[in-house]
Amino acid sequence: MLVVKKFGGTSVANKERIYNVANRCLEDYRAGNQVVVVLSAMGKQTDVLIDMAKDINDKPPKRELDMLLTTGEQISVALMGMAFDALNVPAVSLNAFQVAMHTTSVYGNARLKRIDTERIRHELDNKKIVVVTGFQGINKYDDFTTLGRGGSDTTAVALAAALHADKCEIYTDVDGVYTADPRIVPNARKMKEITYDEMLDLATLGAGVLHNRSVELAKKYNVPLVVRSSLNTSEGTTIKEVVKVEGMLISGVAAEKNATRISVIGLEDRPGVAFRLFNLIAKANINVDMILQSIGRDGTKDISFTVPEDMSDDAVKIIEDNMDMLRAHQVDVNKDVAKVSVVGAGMMSNPGVAAKMFEALFGADININMISTSEIRVTVLISEKDTERAMRAVHDAFGLED
Amino acid sequence: MLVVKKFGGTSVANKERIYNVANRCLEDYRAGNQVVVVLSAMGKQTDVLIDMAKDINDKPPKRELDMLLTTGEQISVALMGMAFDALNVPAVSLNAFQVAMHTTSVYGNARLKRIDTERIRHELDNKKIVVVTGFQGINKYDDFTTLGRGGSDTTAVALAAALHADKCEIYTDVDGVYTADPRIVPNARKMKEITYDEMLDLATLGAGVLHNRSVELAKKYNVPLVVRSSLNTSEGTTIKEVVKVEGMLISGVAAEKNATRISVIGLEDRPGVAFRLFNLIAKANINVDMILQSIGRDGTKDISFTVPEDMSDDAVKIIEDNMDMLRAHQVDVNKDVAKVSVVGAGMMSNPGVAAKMFEALFGADININMISTSEIRVTVLISEKDTERAMRAVHDAFGLED
Numbered sequence: 035m036l037v038v039k040k041f042g043g044t045s046v047a048n049k050e051r052i053y054n055v056a057n058r059c060l061e062d063y064r065a066g067n068q069v070v071v072v073l074s075a076m077g078k079q080t081d082v083l084i085d086m087a088k089d090i091n092d093k094p095p096k097r098e099l100d101m102l103l104t105t106g107e108q109i110s111v112a113l114m115g116m117a118f119d120a121l122n123v124p125a126v127s128l129n130a131f132q133v134a135m136h137t138t139s140v141y142g143n144a145r146l147k148r149i150d151t152e153r154i155r156h157e158l159d160n161k162k163i164v165v166v167t168g169f170q171g172i173n174k175y176d177d178f179t180t181l182g183r184g185g186s187d188t189t190a191v192a193l194a195a196a197l198h199a200d201k202c203e204i205y206t207d208v209d210g211v212y213t214a215d216p217r218i219v220p221n222a223r224k225m226k227e228i229t230y231d232e233m234l235d236l237a238t239l240g241a242g243v244l245h246n247r248s249v250e251l252a253k254k255y256n257v258p259l260v261v262r263s264s265l266n267t268s269e270g271t272t273i274k275e276v277v278k279v280e281g282m283l284i285s286g287v288a289a290e291k292n293a294t295r296i297s298v299i300g301l302e303d304r305p306g307v308a309f310r311l312f313n314l315i316a317k318a319n320i321n322v323d324m325i326l327q328s329i330g331r332d333g334t335k336d337i338s339f340t341v342p343e344d345m346s347d348d349a350v351k352i353i354e355d356n357m358d359m360l361r362a363h364q365v366d367v368n369k370d371v372a373k374v375s376v377v378g379a380g381m382m383s384n385p386g387v388a389a390k391m392f393e394a395l396f397g398a399d400i401n402i403n404m405i406s407t408s409e410i411r412v413t414v415l416i417s418e419k420d421t422e423r424a425m426r427a428v429h430d431a432f433g434l435e436d
Numbered sequence: 437m438l439v440v441k442k443f444g445g446t447s448v449a450n451k452e453r454i455y456n457v458a459n460r461c462l463e464d465y466r467a468g469n470q471v472v473v474v475l476s477a478m479g480k481q482t483d484v485l486i487d488m489a490k491d492i493n494d495k496p497p498k499r500e501l502d503m504l505l506t507t508g509e510q511i512s513v514a515l516m517g518m519a520f521d522a523l524n525v526p527a528v529s530l531n532a533f534q535v536a537m538h539t540t541s542v543y544g545n546a547r548l549k550r551i552d553t554e555r556i557r558h559e560l561d562n563k564k565i566v567v568v569t570g571f572q573g574i575n576k577y578d579d580f581t582t583l584g585r586g587g588s589d590t591t592a593v594a595l596a597a598a599l600h601a602d603k604c605e606i607y608t609d610v611d612g613v614y615t616a617d618p619r620i621v622p623n624a625r626k627m628k629e630i631t632y633d634e635m636l637d638l639a640t641l642g643a644g645v646l647h648n649r650s651v652e653l654a655k656k657y658n659v660p661l662v663v664r665s666s667l668n669t670s671e672g673t674t675i676k677e678v679v680k681v682e683g684m685l686i687s688g689v690a691a692e693k694n695a696t697r698i699s700v701i702g703l704e705d706r707p708g709v710a711f712r713l714f715n716l717i718a719k720a721n722i723n724v725d726m727i728l729q730s731i732g733r734d735g736t737k738d739i740s741f742t743v744p745e746d747m748s749d750d751a752v753k754i755i756e757d758n759m760d761m762l763r764a765h766q767v768d769v770n771k772d773v774a775k776v777s778v779v780g781a782g783m784m785s786n787p788g789v790a791a792k793m794f795e796a797l798f799g800a801d802i803n804i805n806m807i808s809t810s811e812i813r814v815t816v817l818i819s820e821k822d823t824e825r826a827m828r829a830v831h832d833a834f835g836l837e838d
Contacts, residue, residue, distance in 0.1 A: 049491055083511075089451055091518040098521065101529050102514035105507035109485075112504035116493040119500065127503050131533045132578050153578070176534055176555070 036158070036199045037062050040072040040168060040190035045205055045264040046110050047077035055264065056117040058205075059163055063123065068158045070197065072168045072190040073114060075106025096141035097177060100170075104130065104178040107167035107186075114165045125163040128153065130170040130178065135189070137171030137179045143319055144171055144179035145247075146188060149196040166193065184245020191248045195255035202257050203270075204244060209263035210271035211236065211243055213434035214287040218422045221435035225271050225285060232285045233259075233273045235377040235411040249273065284378035284387065284432045289421050291372045293323065294346035295403065297338040298353060300363025311337060311360060314352050320345045324373070324406040324415060334363070338404060340415065343369060371403060372421040375413040376428055388412045394431035400424050438560070438601045439464050442474040442570065442592035447607055447666040448512050449479035457666065458519040460607075461565060465525060470560045472599065474570045474592040475516060477508025498543035499579060502572075506532065506580040509569035509588075516567045527565040530555065532572040532580065537591070539573030539581045545721055546573055546581035547649075548590060551598040568595065586647020593650045597657035604659050605672075606646060611665035612673035613638065613645055615836040616689040620824045623837035627673050627687060634687045635661075635675045637779040637813040651675065686780035686789065686834045691823050693774045695725065696748035697805070699740040700755060702765025713739060713762060716754050722747045726775070726808040726817060736765070740806060742817065745771060773805060774823040777815040778830055790814045796833035802826050 039062070041055050055071070063069045075083075083102050087094040094102075111127035118125035132153060137144035157164045168186025171179045181188050187204055194202035211233065212222040228236075230253035237246040243261055252259045252273065262270025301307050308327065315322055320341055328336040341349050346367065353365050376391055388405075391412050395402060400423065404415035416424055429435070441464070443457050457473070465471045477485075485504050489496040496504075513529035520527030534555060539546035559566045570588025573581045583590055589606055596604035613635065614624040630638075632655035639648040645663055654661045654675065664672025703709050710729065717724055722743055730738040743751050748769065755767050778793055790807075793814050797804060802825065806817035818826055831837070 052492060086511075086515065087518055090454060090515050091522040094518045095521045098514045098517035098529060101517065101531075102511060105510050105514075108507050108510075109488075109504060112500045112507075113488065113492050115500035115503065116489055116496045119497045120493040127500060129503075 035066075035201070036068040036070070036197055038070045038072060038190050038194040038197070038199045038202045039205065040186055040203065041074070041205045041264055042186065042207075043074040043077050043079065043110075044207055046073055046114065051264075052113055052117050053121075055205075056114065056121055056123075058264070059118075060121065060123060063163055069163045070154065070158070070193060070199070071114065071163060071165045072186055072193060073107060073110040073165065074168050074186040075103075076110050076113075079106045079109065100141045100178045100180045103180055104167070104170040107169055111165040111167050118163055118165070123163060124161055125165055126157050127165040127167075128157075129167045130172050133166060135171040135192075137173055137181070139173040139175065139179070140319060141173075141177075141179055143182040144173060146171060146181065146192045146251075149192055151196050154193075154197065181247075184247055187245050187248035188251060191251045191255075191257055191259065194257045195251065199257065201260060202252065203260045203262060204248075205262060205264035206243060207263065207265065208243060208261075209266060209268040211261055211273075211286070213285065214425055214429045215289070218289070218425050219287065219429045219434075222429065223434060226269070227272050227274065228285055229379055230259075230273060230275060231410055232377050232379055235375065235408070236286050236288045244273075284376050284434060286377050287374065287425050287429045287432075287434065288377065289372055289374045289425050291418055291421060292343045293340045293371055293373050293415070294343050294349075295338060295340050295368045295371045295415060296346065296349055296353070297336055297366040297368075298360070298362045298364075299336045299366060300334045301337060302361045303333050303335045307335075307360070308337060311353070312339075314356055314360075315341075315349055318348055318352055320349050320352075324404055324413065326404050326406070340371070340373065340404075370418045371415050372418045372424075373413050373415055374421065374424045374428065375411050376432065377411040379410050390431055391428055394427040395424055397431075398423050398427040400427070437468075437603070438470040438472070438599055440472045440474060440592050440596040440599070440601045440604045441607065442588055442605065443476070443607045443666055444588065444609075445476040445479050445481065445512075446609055448475055448516065453666075454515055454519050455523075457607075458516065458523055458525075460666070461520075462523065462525060465565055471565045472556065472560070472595060472601070473516065473565060473567045474588055474595060475509060475512040475567065476570050476588040477505075478512050478515075481508045481511065502543045502580045502582045505582050506569070506572040509571055513567040513569050520565055520567075525565060526563055527567060528559050529567040529569075530559075531569045532574050535568060537573040537594075539575055539583070541575040541577065541581070542721055543579075543581055545584040546575060548573060548583065548594045548653075551594055553598050556595075556599065583649075586649055589647050589650035590653060593653045593657075593659050593661065596659045597653065601659065603662060604654065605662045605664060606650075607664060607666035608645060609665065609667065610645060610663075611668060611670040612663055613675075613688070615687065616827055616831045617691070620691070620827050621689065621831045621836075624831065625836060628671070629674050629676065630687055631781055632661075632675060632677060633812055634779050634781055637777065637810070638688050638690045646675075686778050686836060688779050689777070689827050689831045689834075689836065690779065691774055691776045691827050693820055693823060694745045695742045695773055695775050695817070696745050697740055697742050697770045697773045697817060698748065698751055698755070699738055699768040699770075700762070700764045700766075701738045701768060702736045703739060704763045705735050705737045709737070709762070710739060713755070716758055716762075717743075717751055720750055720754055722751050722754075726806055726815065728806050728808070742773070742775065742806075772820045773817050774820045774826075775815050775817055776823065776826045776830065777813050778834065779813040781812050792833055793830055796829045797826060799833075800825050800829040802829070
């Protein structure tokens with residue numbers, strides 16, 4: 035069996051944890067499996083590097099920033115290689131050049147295009163554990179790129195797909211996927227299985243366990259994904275195409291505080307306005323989430339949407355620089371917002387889900403700012419301060435506790 | 437004009453120094469020159485990484501150690517790239533993969549074989565300053581290697597040779613090559629020019645300014661080398677094939693404390709003994725320096741030689757493991773030794789140099805342990821504690837002061 039195992043930065047933050055990871059990989063290796071380990075940079079190393087960069091240049095060029103940040107994972111994999119050596123296990127560390135991991139050209143937010151498997155296969159055939167840098171790639175100019183948030187998860191899933199691995203295990207500091215964040219909703223329940231689509235919505239909506247890009251990729255290549263804890267041997271949650279029906283309408287509640295609502299007010303009410311606006315934003319590589327367009331009145335309309343908080347300044351600047359072209363009157367920004375969502379494949383055939391959620395929020399006296407729905411989720415934008423209360427109210431309303 | 441400029445770790449140890457280096461490079465760039473900058477890892481970063489490695493594995497595998505250490509220079513060049521950006525100068529940082537710098541396969545002590553110049557040329561043609569990682573390369577397995585001591589100097593000279601640069605400037609914390617270390621011999625004189633051969637002997641014998649591998653390479657490809665200070669604009673010392681005769685017999689006095697004398701005693705006095713001994717040592721990549729063989733007596737002979745201190749344990753172990761094959765009786769080790777040398781092209785035609793040196797040492801009551809001479813130098817091995825006194829005595833005897 036070929037297993038890809040991914041460990042995040044906290045799992046390799048010091049000597050003890052590095053050996054903990056090495057020993058967990060050894061269990062698989064000694065059982066006769068081929069093991070590929072994907073690592074992030076140690077602990078807060080990426081933040082340390084970003085601080086170094088900003089000390090030199092408060093707007094560091096993204097190409098050079100990626101050149102800097104990719105050293106973080108290279109340090110992790112080299113040290114892990116040394117740990118395996120100390121345990122008398124043959125291992126080899128590889129960075130994005132050595133694999134090679136080909137990505138698009140966008141520095142800071144590249145996407146994996148193709149992974150060469152020849153070198154990894156060769157090392158696995160030589161009975162080595164292969165330790166690969168997560169989060170990084172190389173582009174067509176032969177420059178380092180990074181994959182943006184959740185990058186190491188994406189690396190692990192993409193490697194599992196390219197190698198036709200039997201399993202991709204994502205080790206985190208939680209022991210699986212819960213119906214809601216247990217720190218906020220104490221009676222949340224751990225799920226044994228969940229579908230890609232449900233996980234995708236939970237991830238997108240802030241469940242925080244997995245990044246949606248990695249889940250998308252797992253779904254696309256049908257990679258069996260397991261989320262489990264690096265601290266205990268609990269079984270975790272398996273994410274796959276079809277799960278056995280548990281009679282559960284809703285699989286979970288998620289919240290995302292890293293959101294900013296931007297409203298562009300007084301746009302001319304004619305075709306092409308939305309296209310021009312979101313084309314500008316897309317060109318700047320800014321991810322837009324909930325979009326709401328008001329009904330036109332007096333020849334103008336308003337468009338509101340949410341973006342990740344760290345991209346909101348860029349988004350606002352782009353719009354302000356193009357007010358004339360967009361023929362907009364005003365831009366309004368609100369950073370004190372959060373998205374709360376309920377997710378579940380079962381809700382497709384049940385029109386009462388949204389109503390039940392709104393009722394729960396009304397009961398908790400929480401105002402709803404925006405609403406967005408898909409076939410398997412309902413998301414509301416609310417004040418950030420109400421997030422925890424909203425999660426508990428919704429979790430209770432749907433009876434998701436154990 | 438194309439200039440290669442190399443700065444060591446202390447020159448890029450913090451923000452202020454990084455900008456100091458950037459500004460020095462800018463002077464050349466603004467004067468219309470093409471500039472390639474070679475950097476070492478920041479300050480004590482390499483030592484920090486080595487400590488991290490030893491914390492994980494007290495004998496870290498060399499392949500993984502190189503994987504770890506090469507992150508040091510990558511951090512330096514990325515930050516330098518950001519500094520140039522802040523100064524509004526187009527620049528690009530490149531590591532060993534990106535250049536590419538091809539080396540032999542020996543981890544920890546590789547030698548440069550070939551440097552691809554296409555990428556660097558392309559970036560220079562685009563009016564960019566090119567910032568290259570020193571000290572590192574890649575081998576035929578596509579693994580990182582490091583070049584060992586003086587590696588960044590070697591990178592700079594090799595790049596200058598490959599690019600047919602007009603000049604290779606090595607920036608250090610001293611402002612040139614002196615007739616002796618000014619910290620030990622206060623009246624030492626800075627030389628304006630020196631030949632490759634003289635510099636080679638001074639470097640080999642511990643002058644400490646340049647590593648002999650870089651000087652060898654400069655001589656081989658006739659790269660005009662300048663040693664100068666990163667702290668002031670003093671002209672430094674130019675190293676080239678022929679220098680104008682200054683009427684000086686001796687160009688300098690150098691000392692090297694990083695030496696260990698190993699004596700193999702009671703070797704059978706027959707052909708092939710020296711070959712077998714040094715073949716063993718060479719296979720372990722240990723550099724042997726002074727070699728002295730006693731005259732055979734009673735059918736046996738002794739061979740003494742010096743090695744760098746950090747390689748002496750390895751050398752002794754190899755010999756001890758092969759005592760039977762070598763048919764040796766005993767190995768004797770002395771780490772408390774130092775080499776003191778006088779160097780100068782002028783001494784070839786003057787048989788009195790060695791005698792004058794020995795006289796000076798005798799006058800200072802310093803015992804000579806071994807003697808070795810070449811056409812342009814005389815080296816003696818003495819007790820380490822006598823080093824400074826010996827240097828001053830010899831410097832005075834040859835009248836090298838200002």
